[in-house]
Amino acid sequence: MTHPIIESFLRHSIERKDYQVVRQFLEEFQPADLCDLIQQEPLPTALDILKFLSYERRASVFGYLPNTLQEQLAAEMSDDDVSLLLKHMDADEGADLLNLLPEERHDGVLRSIAKKEREDLRRLASHSEGTAGAIMTSDYAAIPAHVKVSEALNIVRTTAPGAETIYQIFVTDGQHQLLGTVSLRELILAPQTVKIQDIMTTDIVTVSVDAAQEDAAKTISRYDLLALPVIDSESRLVGIITYDDAMDVAEAEATEDMHKSATIGNLEGNFRDARLLTLYRKRIVWLILLVFGNLFSGAGIAFFEDTIAAYVVLVFFLPVLVGSGGNAGSQAATLVIRGLATGDVDLKDWGRLLGRELVIASGLGLTMAIAISMVGHFRGGDEIALVVGLSMVSIVIVGSLVGMCLPFILNRLGWDPATASAPLVTTIADSAGVLIYFSIATAILGLPV
Amino acid sequence: MTHPIIESFLRHSIERKDYQVVRQFLEEFQPADLCDLIQQEPLPTALDILKFLSYERRASVFGYLPNTLQEQLAAEMSDDDVSLLLKHMDADEGADLLNLLPEERHDGVLRSIAKKEREDLRRLASHSEGTAGAIMTSDYAAIPAHVKVSEALNIVRTTAPGAETIYQIFVTDGQHQLLGTVSLRELILAPQTVKIQDIMTTDIVTVSVDAAQEDAAKTISRYDLLALPVIDSESRLVGIITYDDAMDVAEAEATEDMHKSATIGNLEGNFRDARLLTLYRKRIVWLILLVFGNLFSGAGIAFFEDTIAAYVVLVFFLPVLVGSGGNAGSQAATLVIRGLATGDVDLKDWGRLLGRELVIASGLGLTMAIAISMVGHFRGGDEIALVVGLSMVSIVIVGSLVGMCLPFILNRLGWDPATASAPLVTTIADSAGVLIYFSIATAILGLPV
Numbered sequence: 001m002t003h004p005i006i007e008s009f010l011r012h013s014i015e016r017k018d019y020q021v022v023r024q025f026l027e028e029f030q031p032a033d034l035c036d037l038i039q040q041e042p043l044p045t046a047l048d049i050l051k052f053l054s055y056e057r058r059a060s061v062f063g064y065l066p067n068t069l070q071e072q073l074a075a076e077m078s079d080d081d082v083s084l085l086l087k088h089m090d091a092d093e094g095a096d097l098l099n100l101l102p103e104e105r106h107d108g109v110l111r112s113i114a115k116k117e118r119e120d121l122r123r124l125a126s127h128s129e130g131t132a133g134a135i136m137t138s139d140y141a142a143i144p145a146h147v148k149v150s151e152a153l154n155i156v157r158t159t160a161p162g163a164e165t166i167y168q169i170f171v172t173d174g175q176h177q178l179l180g181t182v183s184l185r186e187l188i189l190a191p192q193t194v195k196i197q198d199i200m201t202t203d204i205v206t207v208s209v210d211a212a213q214e215d216a217a218k219t220i221s222r223y224d225l226l227a228l229p230v231i232d233s234e235s236r237l238v239g240i241i242t243y244d245d246a247m248d249v250a251e252a253e254a255t256e257d258m259h260k261s262a263t264i265g266n267l268e269g270n271f272r273d274a275r276l277l278t279l280y281r282k283r284i285v286w287l288i289l290l291v292f293g294n295l296f297s298g299a300g301i302a303f304f305e306d307t308i309a310a311y312v313v314l315v316f317f318l319p320v321l322v323g324s325g326g327n328a329g330s331q332a333a334t335l336v337i338r339g340l341a342t343g344d345v346d347l348k349d350w351g352r353l354l355g356r357e358l359v360i361a362s363g364l365g366l367t368m369a370i371a372i373s374m375v376g377h378f379r380g381g382d383e384i385a386l387v388v389g390l391s392m393v394s395i396v397i398v399g400s401l402v403g404m405c406l407p408f409i410l411n412r413l414g415w416d417p418a419t420a421s422a423p424l425v426t427t428i429a430d431s432a433g434v435l436i437y438f439s440i441a442t443a444i445l446g447l448p449v
Numbered sequence: 450m451t452h453p454i455i456e457s458f459l460r461h462s463i464e465r466k467d468y469q470v471v472r473q474f475l476e477e478f479q480p481a482d483l484c485d486l487i488q489q490e491p492l493p494t495a496l497d498i499l500k501f502l503s504y505e506r507r508a509s510v511f512g513y514l515p516n517t518l519q520e521q522l523a524a525e526m527s528d529d530d531v532s533l534l535l536k537h538m539d540a541d542e543g544a545d546l547l548n549l550l551p552e553e554r555h556d557g558v559l560r561s562i563a564k565k566e567r568e569d570l571r572r573l574a575s576h577s578e579g580t581a582g583a584i585m586t587s588d589y590a591a592i593p594a595h596v597k598v599s600e601a602l603n604i605v606r607t608t609a610p611g612a613e614t615i616y617q618i619f620v621t622d623g624q625h626q627l628l629g630t631v632s633l634r635e636l637i638l639a640p641q642t643v644k645i646q647d648i649m650t651t652d653i654v655t656v657s658v659d660a661a662q663e664d665a666a667k668t669i670s671r672y673d674l675l676a677l678p679v680i681d682s683e684s685r686l687v688g689i690i691t692y693d694d695a696m697d698v699a700e701a702e703a704t705e706d707m708h709k710s711a712t713i714g715n716l717e718g719n720f721r722d723a724r725l726l727t728l729y730r731k732r733i734v735w736l737i738l739l740v741f742g743n744l745f746s747g748a749g750i751a752f753f754e755d756t757i758a759a760y761v762v763l764v765f766f767l768p769v770l771v772g773s774g775g776n777a778g779s780q781a782a783t784l785v786i787r788g789l790a791t792g793d794v795d796l797k798d799w800g801r802l803l804g805r806e807l808v809i810a811s812g813l814g815l816t817m818a819i820a821i822s823m824v825g826h827f828r829g830g831d832e833i834a835l836v837v838g839l840s841m842v843s844i845v846i847v848g849s850l851v852g853m854c855l856p857f858i859l860n861r862l863g864w865d866p867a868t869a870s871a872p873l874v875t876t877i878a879d880s881a882g883v884l885i886y887f888s889i890a891t892a893i894l895g896l897p898v
Binding site: 028030032153156157160161166167184185188189203205220221222223224226243244246247248250251254255257258259261262263264270271272276279280283284286287288290291292294295297298299301302305308309312313315316317318319320322323324326327328330331333334335337338339342344345346349352353356359360363364367368371372375422423426427430434 | 477479480481602605606609610615616633634637638652654669670671672673675692693695696697699700703704706707708710711712713719720721725728729732733735736737739740741743744746747748750751754757758761762764765766767768769771772773775776777779780782783784786787788791793794795798801802805808809812813816817820821824871872875876879883
């Protein structure tokens with residue numbers, strides 16, 4: 001959305017101190033686009049651009065920036081500047097920023113913030129990462145149950161400027177217990193004299209403050225909510241999670257799962273800007289584990305050295321046979337992992353899915369066996385054709401079952417099913433494939449083990 | 450969310466004709482939960498349950514159901530019943546349902562629907578699948594620019610029951626040109642006598658009716674929109690896409706990309722309920738292609754038969770060496786593919802990412818080479834250790850570069866970068882690995898090719 005010409009114009013104007021021009025120019029941008037612009041500039045220019053924005057826009061743009069950049073920028077700012085940001089940011093984003101600051105700056109940046117907001121920020125910042133509490137905001141619109149619609153609208157009007165959304169309004173009692181919800185749409189349409197308790201919805205979907213944030217995001221998506229109320233262990237309303245945060249969580253979760261599917265550790269922030277050492281560390285762990293896993297295949301091959309020496313043509317088919325088992329297994333694992341992540345598949349479906357996979361894998365294996373047998377026939381004769389055909393069916397079935405079961409087994413062990421990555425499934429299927437192939441070969445070709 | 454006891458109670462009550470009880474009982478459910486319940490029942494019971502719901506709830510629940518089930522249920526319903534559904538469904542969901550019906554039923558089900566709505570439905574149903582037009586709804590709230598806030602609120606109140614959202618209101622002129630937007634929040638807060646044209650936002654993010662729906666979803670997520678206006682080629686407002694539809698699109702896109710990463714074709718609907726033959730067809734295509742791809746590795750091995758015969762120990766290291774190249778390559782490909790999908794990575798970053806990958810892959814390769822050299826030393830002596838160590842570094846670097854470049858190359862050829870699946874990268878890396886390994890071995894061990 002940005003462009004080199006825009007950037008050079010901007011830098012030029014800043015250097016020439018055409019502040020009026022800069023300000024006018026920056027007014028034109030959407031916050032998300034300004035965020036792109038800032039990310040592409042060196043730190044001092046980024047700080048300059050921020051300074052030209054009104055407090056509200058500055059806070060909004062700052063909240064959009066990736067954590068690493070927020071951290072770098074905040075390190076260059078005075079306590080007063082950070083304080084100004086915190087005052088104008090949404091409470092949930094402010095709490096995230098507070099968490100990025102070194103502990104010793106907390107008192108300094110919070111000093112000039114009003115007591116209630118300060119306590120809010122500290123409380124929001126205290127929830128552990130990955131929980132609903134860590135992404136919720138305390139800026140919600142709340143009304144009592146006994147007021148009339150007209151009074152409720154007045155309360156909303158008064159609290160609106162601070163609230164993250166006023167389209168979903170929460171009905172609470174004096175002890176912050178959540179009694180019901182009412183949408184602004186309902187308030188607008190209802191007769192002005194009706195009491196809130198007579199129109200509010202009492203059948204409310206909530207999430208616990210300790211719940212995983214992906215569960216909160218899934219709930220929002222499942223029930224098409226604008227905002228999901230978050231309650232503590234005593235059913236008190238402590239915050240809300242809005243749909244836009246749920247979208248971000250869902251995207252981050254999908255990214256994490258895709259990375260896991262290729263044995264990449266959880267990478268926070270943008271891949272393009274990640275540090276080289278971080279990327280190295282996120283990738284090396286599983287690569288090394290798989291090196292040792294793959295040695296089993298090697299050991300299997302070594303065990304059948306005599307068979308290989310007698311029929312060197314067998315080695316020609318080794319990569320395609322073991323590779324096919326891994327490929328079919330990766331397909332099965334991916335289908336299950338994504339199904340579990342979206343909620344399309346449930347853990348209790350395990351038996352049924354296994355039965356279906358057996359049928360499908362047999363079909364896949366047979367088709368591939370026919371293809372490879374023809375190659376086997378031309379390259380090594382009928383016996384070889386039989387060996388590679390039988391091996392293909394068996395290996396594809398075994399590989400598929402490994403891929404289908406592994407996510408469920410890992411889940412049972414308390415691991416993320418997405419850990420059943422394609423490379424892990426492939427490595428296991430490879431070892432199994434070597435054993436199956438050479439066992440069938442030794443049996444049919446009548447060789448000594 | 451449902452439970453066998455609930456289901457048996459429900460079926461029992463239907464059989465005993467305790468209709469009052471059934472109705473009361475069904476009232477308790479959220480639409481999304483009712484949808485789960487219906488999916489688990491046989492078709493006749495599902496139809497019964499639907500009949501017990503009020504028209505509004507029936508339409509809302511029906512819209513939640515997967516397409517295949519909607520199709521089956523509609524086939525069992527009379528034209529009048531379907532017509533009732535269409536009348537109460539959101540326009541976008543109604544259009545989808547219309548597309549599921551056989552052409553010859555269209556006139557029948559549309560006959561009793563008012564002319565304007567009928568034309569709306571036909572127009573919405575005419576947009577090709579995958580475009581913004583296909584997921585938009587024409588039920589938006591529109592106001593003219595010259596009215597005062599108080600009048601605008603009255604217009605919104607009148608149109609509210611039909612509109613999918615009234616929180617984002619669109620300002621249009623007599624020719625349906627989009628002039629600006631105003632949020633309900635702004636309307637509520639603004640003085641009643643101000644004119645809309647003085648408070649509306651004119652800097653509007655829009656999407657074309659022909660745009661890909663994932664682009665629309667990305668725009669909604671990027672700018673945190675509640676509703677994105679859709680315009681035709683003459684800048685007329687033709688519909689809106691709401692955030693909840695964007696969430697569904699984003700989830701479906703992530704699923705499609707994950708499936709592609711394991712060579713599974715685009716699977717519509719739920720994997721658990723997909724037909725066996727469909728799953729077979731979605732999986733077999735790439736498996737067969739990869740069978741022939743893997744034959745290259747076999748041919749490579751056959752070419753070096755003499756080397757293998759002289760040093761059978763080399764075969765022991767074959768799986769781990771070629772496997773490592775594929776694993777590192779899959780990691781690189783996945784990082785790029787997901788980065789491109791989320792917009793974190795841009796096509797123009799190609800050169801920079803390649804340079805970074807070269808550094809990281811060298812680091813990964815060296816670490817893995819040290820590990821495998823030690824095994825090589827114990828198993829085959831120093832010369833073998835040198836061969837496998839050197840091969841490891843080279844293979845990991847080549848595999849990583851293949852994984853990094855393939856998505857960009859495919860994109861250049863007009864393919865989806867996600868086609869650079871782990872199995873495809875692995876198959877290419879395998880062939881390269883075989884050649885690299887045995888070339889290094891023949892050179893160092895001084896063997897004839």
